[in-house]
Amino acid sequence: MSLRIAEIFGPTIQGEGALIGEPTVFVRTGGCDYRCSWCDSLHAVESRYRDTWAAMSDEAVWAEVLRLSGGQPLTVSLSGGNPAIQDFGPVIARGRAAGYRFACETQGSVARPWFSDLDTLVLSPKPPSSGETVDWDAFAACVRAGSAARQTVMKIVVFDDTDYAWAKDAHARHPELPLYLQPGNPEVDPETPVDPQALADRLGWLVERTMADAWFTPRILPQLHVLIWGNKRGV
Secondary structure, three states: OOEEEEEEEEEEEEHHHHOOOOOEEEEEOOOOOOOOOOOOOOHOOOOOHHHHHHHEEEHEEEEOOOHHHHHOEEEEEEEEOOOOHHHOHHHHHHHHHHHOOEEEEEOOOHHHHHHHHHOOOOOOOOOOHOOOOHHHHHHHHHHHHHOOOEEEEEEEEOOOOHHHHHHHHHHHHHHOOOOEEOOOOOOOOOHHHHHHHHHHHHHHHHHHHHHHOOOOOOEOOOHHHHHOOOOOOOO
């Protein structure tokens, strides 16, 4: 069996969510069942980039993680695209046997048995600004599949008031999941410089919005990697 891999890179820091700041090697998969309007990793999503994806065996993926990490156990993040459309069970088994930790970020559209072997399952349902519609039954199946993971969290990107109201509804559906909110970055072209002040303003808006509502449940975080490296591909 081979895995479609868009890129493997790191170590670098995780730029968002529950593991923000944590040293990480990223395994970015090729292929996705969503087409979000503000996707910042189209090179790992759209089939027109398929010729840039590598068909790699479990052994080859793991060998590259070992090479990049120098054999020092750290967190390996499975991202994409949507990593859940592929079988990463054997890679996770190899890594955990060697003392590595595994995280996966997925929109919650496809449940996998290997979710239960993760240290961190990040379920990131896409709000209205994405142009996608969440199948909440499929999302609930993902929550159940990850019930044995060390932690399962929900992360939502918020661009506007509509997304904000939607995030409240999403949390009401799954109040058992720790919730992380982050402001969206509307500029996804890797060749376009990021405006740090604009990002800071969007973060400030989201903080003020939640505090004004006395909604103290979510943790509000920036997209740290965007603030540091901008829209550079692969980060």
